[in-house]
Amino acid sequence: MRPITRLFSNILFLVFLAFPVLTWAAPMAESIRGIHLLNKLTFGIRPGDLEELDKTGVEAYIQKQLHPESIALPDEIQKQIANHKSVTQSPTQTFKDLVTIRKNDFSSKSKEDKKDAKKAFKQFTRQLLQEMMLLKINRMLTSPRQLEEVMADFWFNHFNVDSKKGSIGVLIGHYENEIRKHSLGKFRDLLDLTAHHPAMLLYLDNVLNTAPGTEPARKRKQGKKQKSTGINENYARELLELHTLGVGGGYTQNDVVALARILTGWTVALPRFSNGNSTTDSRGFFFNAARHDQGQKVLLGQTISSSGVKEGETALDLLAKHPSTAKFICRKLAIHFVSDSPPQSLIDRMSQTFTSTDGDIREVLKTLFASEEFWDQASYRAKFRTPIRYINAVLRATGKTIDKTIWFNKILNDWGMPLYGCQTPDGYETAKSKWLTPDAMVKRLSFATTLTQQKFAETAPIEAEQLLKNLNRIFSDETKKVIQDSGDRFDAALILGSPEMMYY
């Protein structure tokens, strides 16, 4: 071999050795960029989506999605929102309405009637929650503001509350709607919202967080024991661990206690939950100075002098600006949009944007969607769809809407991801290791079969030919061959249960 050829082949060999290190340095092919973008930024590709993206172009699409206010909401969704006052009116008003209904139902003195009234009221509140679920499902399925829906879902999960606890169910609509408003805005605003919202204050027991020795939480009837008072760490801990700095982000048990003390008195004043207090805060938030710990606190090395409710605002500023928060949030976003183990280089650059823009989520996402890492081959179909993303993707592929939540949420429940029903404050994770189980495959393929084999939830049967025609580009040659070769009967099920539908 001539020396130059040997040199060349040596270099080639070294490059080959280095290949594993360079796995994240292969931009994806032009032909799949559209599929990739829609998979990641929406809940699933619908018939016509790819063709429309071809016309708009990737850059313009991203720009538009980052500004949902520039996209008109369809009449159907606007109508649904208007029909459900609890979504847009203040929690205080919603509770006032509920109290009125309850009073009317309970007006009779008879024990039998009271029992019926109690049942009816419970039914009413359950129905309210189901209507909220239907609204959310329809938004995920049909809203043209898809990125906003994806981010609303992300943030709800990040600031998770469980609709099954106490009265939180009737607050879910408002809570999520407010979150949606800020989902592409400033992180500090999301902190502000959740720290003052009754759903969060009730869920993580901060309404019971009081300075020791202060007024009891509730005036007891004659003869009954007074409830003891004192610090409840629950919200303070999760605020540090799950909402901002993250585990290992540099806080100690002392910081948890300090933050809990700072947040004493942060409670709600809603009809039936007010202890005689009232608030003008539209969220229903009420700062009870009588139950606030007046002492000085030291949080993350910073002394916070006694200043009532302002202490909490200062604390939230501190948490929002902490470098660990930038890293924690950006890491979660990278995992959400790229892969279960995204490159640190991407997380670092996103964190820089977070810090330099004071936590502007839109800007952070801009960095993300423009990055090499996002458009790398390794990112294509790198995420395994969680139950909610899979069901959404399947339904969007068929172009169907639903008018009843029952079966949608029943399936989610069965697959371990009930809507608004995550029991723990950390929300649902998206990692494949959690969701890809043998049983999950059995369940998903069974679902695809049921959906396509019969009249399902009052929809017309689904035609395989139409499906394949609409979504031709997203299926591999292998998949298309299997479908072609198999008998016609299960074609539609095979399409919706194909590997291409399982990842995004």
Place this chain on the structure above:
Amino acid sequence: MIATAGAGCLQFSPMGWLYAQPTAEIRNKRLIVIFLRGAVDGLNVVIPYRDERYYQARRTIAIPRPGDKNGSLPLTDQFALHPSLSMLMPLWRNKTLSFVHACGSPDPSRSHFDAQDYMESGVPGVSSPSQGWMNRLMSVLPKQSQNRTAVNFSETQSVIFLGDQKIDSLPLKSVQRSMPLDRPQVSSAFEKLYSGSDELSQAFQQGLNTREELMEDMAGITNEKILKEMREANRGAKQARAYGHFGKILAKVITKQPQISLGFFAIGGWDTHANQGQATGQLANHLQALGQGLNDLATDLGDLYLDTTVVVMSEFGRTVKENGSGGTDHGHGNAMWLLGGGVSGGNVLGDWPGLASSSLYEGRDLAVTTDYRDVIGSITQKNLGLSEEHVQKVFPQHAFRKILV
């Protein structure tokens, strides 16, 4: 009755069984781990009723002493059991139930999510684990004539079973009904899409195998009478409806498939920060459902109960002192529950450190005097025939200390 000969001496157990010492014979065929997510309040489960400090620290939520109204049930002269677990007393009396108190992980984390990870990985302190100790355990189980299986009975994957060994998944809820994929025409259609060696194909094929075996064995489970029995078992707590009949279903599945050697099931909702109640209330309701399930499991397993070890564990305990909301916050030491054959039943084991302030962990929590890995290592050595080398493999980076279990 099983009579066995072996290198060790023969003796009669309290139940009249003949068995040989562990060194000569593998007594048990399986280990079931039930994980209580959210940190169950162990101090209100196995109550140190003689310690005045317990009552001083928990003015409204301490369980009354044995003999008092709504009193706890006496176990030993030091400890008593939460009254909602009364259905487990027969198991205590026939020596198939024991507790190891002041148990846990040396790691100081009070984060549920980290602590659960550490309990499941078997390597405390190492974050984002990709392997669980039950997966490693599967790899060291002594061989048997029939191929042993490991089953995850929860809906989602858990760290405890992550690893190279194949783990079946069989959520207890889906055992009760048939699915489209059970029909051969459907499964063979999908087989063509998922016949490779990629992760989806592997999961699919495994799922299919489990379902096929199960549907053959479970032909009777769609019987209305049995379903009615199960529904009745859900009487009581709200929470019971979610998992109350786990014991009956688990027992049925294991009876039909005795080759199941490892099983895991997680139950949530134990994070009682507020209004946890006392002899009645939130915690009591949960315990009742759990206890009923364990009792069902023990009863319905029949002969297989003595072949089985059940471990009930949680990521950490809760504060000794109650908080300002009638609840407790995250703590440290907890009680582990052991049921089944070969568990030195009728004992509260471990090394009780007491509740004096100087004995508390960071001045607020029950201390940990027994590492959970020593409990599991010792009980698997005793009942599953693991060698010390095996235990080291299951719990690497740990100086294993054999203890009485």
